[in-house]
Amino acid sequence: MADVQTPVIRTDIPHSARIWNYWMGGKDHYEIDKIAGDAGLAVDPDISTMAVQSRQFLIRAVRFLAKERGIKQFLDIGTGLPTMQNTHEVAQGVTPEAKVVYVDNDPLVLAHARALLTSTTDEGVTTYIDADFHDPEQIVADARNVLNFNEPIAVMFMGVLGHAKTYDDLLRIVRTVVGAVPSGSHLIYWDGTDDSQAYVTLCENYTGTGGTPYVPRPQAQIRGVFDGLEVVEPGVVSITQWRPEVAEVGQVLPISAYGAVARKP
DSSP states (O other), X not given: OOOOSOOOOOSSSOOHHHHHHHHTTOSOOOHHHHHHHHHHHHHOTTHHHHHHHHHHHHHHHHHHHHHHSOOOEEEEESOOSOOSSOHHHHHXXXXXXXXXXXXXXXXXXXXXXXXXXOOSSSSOEEEEEEOXXXXXXXXXXXXXXXXXXXXXXXXXXXXXXXXXXXXXXHHHHHHHHHHHSOTTOEEEEEEEBTTOHHHHHHHHXXXXXXXXXXXXXXXXXXXXXXXXXXXXXXXSEEGGGSSOOGGGTTTSOOOSEEEEEEEOO
């Protein structure tokens, strides 16, 4: 589990979690992140829409699994900075006894997790693991201290696996974790795709700042992550088109971010 040492936070290199927070309208970022974020917006003005809509997808997907599929355990890998309606708030709002384990290894994220990621109900459990998603075996081992791996678990990778070194590595990470959870568990996954040149350029420019590279994937590779799983309708789609609220139908256009929810047989 996470130690209690004071984290070392780099404020001279932009970080994707903090830039994402800036694009979402949050306040948990530094000047270097704002500079990188503004540069990104100049290249791809739609990136702020992606940031906001990714949170809406999380809310809808978590609520669906808690309410419609009866999932009571969530493993949110690559948490990012806490913002409005985090996974535990959505899940415990439906199922008060829900258990949520967050996973991240960014010092700023972990510092905020200690302060903000606490259960919203007396019955629920909310905690975090200090781990890198490149070490999925360690994540599984640590998560076993909190979650019951004999009962269904929702495994979440929300817009973070573009940081995987290769597509094969991405598949290894997902399949290691999904392979460890029981039948009836679900995968929630989305990532940015390469069908927008502006978004591809934004990611290339971010790499040039010294940040950890983020690689947009072809839609076919996003779909490949769900091989062997039972994909929930409407399938692998732009995240804005995944079960939008009635008021949103026809109001939000597709964006270069695709994902789905799928059940492990």
